[in-house]
Amino acid sequence: MKHINGISTLANKYFSVIAILFAVAAFSFPGEFIWLGSYISILLAIVMFGMGMTMKPVDFKLVLTQPKAVIFGVLAQFTIMPLLAFGIAKLLNLPPELAAGIILVGCVPGGTSSNVMVYLAKGNVALSIAMTSVSTMLAPILTPTLLYLLAGQWMPVDPFAMFLSIIQVIIVPIILGIIIQKMLPSMVEKGKDVLPLVSVIAVSCVCAAVVSLNRDNIAAAGAIIFVTVILHNLLGLFVGYLVGVVMKLDADTRRAISIEVGIQNAGLGVSLANTHFAAAPLTALPGAVAVVMHVINGSILASIWSRKPLDKKGAKSKQAKKIA
Numbered sequence: 001m002k003h004i005n006g007i008s009t010l011a012n013k014y015f016s017v018i019a020i021l022f023a024v025a026a027f028s029f030p031g032e033f034i035w036l037g038s039y040i041s042i043l044l045a046i047v048m049f050g051m052g053m054t055m056k057p058v059d060f061k062l063v064l065t066q067p068k069a070v071i072f073g074v075l076a077q078f079t080i081m082p083l084l085a086f087g088i089a090k091l092l093n094l095p096p097e098l099a100a101g102i103i104l105v106g107c108v109p110g111g112t113s114s115n116v117m118v119y120l121a122k123g124n125v126a127l128s129i130a131m132t133s134v135s136t137m138l139a140p141i142l143t144p145t146l147l148y149l150l151a152g153q154w155m156p157v158d159p160f161a162m163f164l165s166i167i168q169v170i171i172v173p174i175i176l177g178i179i180i181q182k183m184l185p186s187m188v189e190k191g192k193d194v195l196p197l198v199s200v201i202a203v204s205c206v207c208a209a210v211v212s213l214n215r216d217n218i219a220a221a222g223a224i225i226f227v228t229v230i231l232h233n234l235l236g237l238f239v240g241y242l243v244g245v246v247m248k249l250d251a252d253t254r255r256a257i258s259i260e261v262g263i264q265n266a267g268l269g270v271s272l273a274n275t276h277f278a279a280a281p282l283t284a285l286p287g288a289v290a291v292v293m294h295v296i297n298g299s300i301l302a303s304i305w306s307r308k309p310l311d312k313k314g315a316k317s318k319q320a321k322k323i324a
Helices: 002-011 015-028 035-053 057-065 067-091 096-108 113-121 125-151 158-181 187-192 196-214 217-223 221-245 251-262 266-276 283-305 317-324
Strands: none
Touching: 002 015, 015 196, 015 217, 015 283, 035 125, 035 158, 035 196, 035 266, 067 096, 067 113, 067 125, 067 221, 067 251, 096 221, 096 266, 096 283, 113 125, 113 196, 113 283, 125 158, 125 251, 125 266, 158 187, 158 266, 196 217, 196 266, 196 283, 217 283, 221 251, 221 283, 251 283, 266 283
């Protein structure tokens, strides 16, 4: 078990490298990975199940003790990213499928990998976990509604069907994970260090599946899809940080909000695109690229911040100390 824990820690540290290797391998040899396409929803459910097993009441305590940071952070999550995606789609005059795809990426909740990135960036991990948890729980309502309002002009959207999909892929696995944690706490405690490894493998497999399924589309779309996704991601990270500055929050909290806003659960976007826009395969393309690019950009930013000391106010953050 000690060796497995060590591998898990290593996998967390080099998450972006692993994701890139899987993506490059899938692009180079799509036939070897295309079978994973049938398991995208299952892989995502496994990640959510692991999230449920690590969820604790303290994750939601910040909603009561630090409501300002959590509420404004989640509001930023579900306003900045959808509106940025809509603006970029208009600005670049994207084809309908790509426009709907990038808006879908903007409307999904924060990704679980953001918690690891916030930790590496010396940010407020407690806030990051709280934001991820709250935004994920709100996703069944907000993601379909926002997508319907912003992307409806490009593609037909069925909010109720998408609501049911998110319940199945995210909420049910999380609830099952919470139940297992309550029923078998000692077993979960022993295996909790392995969960990050499982998540890294699952998300990397999603990367490989999506890239292999969309290899020709990625090659045909050219630079425009990468420009769209990178621009959306970087603007989200920047504006998210700016929200913390305007609100005069601690440095560690600004870092957490930046990463939480900018790093989306793109794997969910891919799953929803494959399920609800199967007749328009290019809709899944922004999510496919975002799965990889979000991990890369987030990891680079976390690495830069990890070398930059917090200001005195941020260093005194009680939550940061508690998590550390």
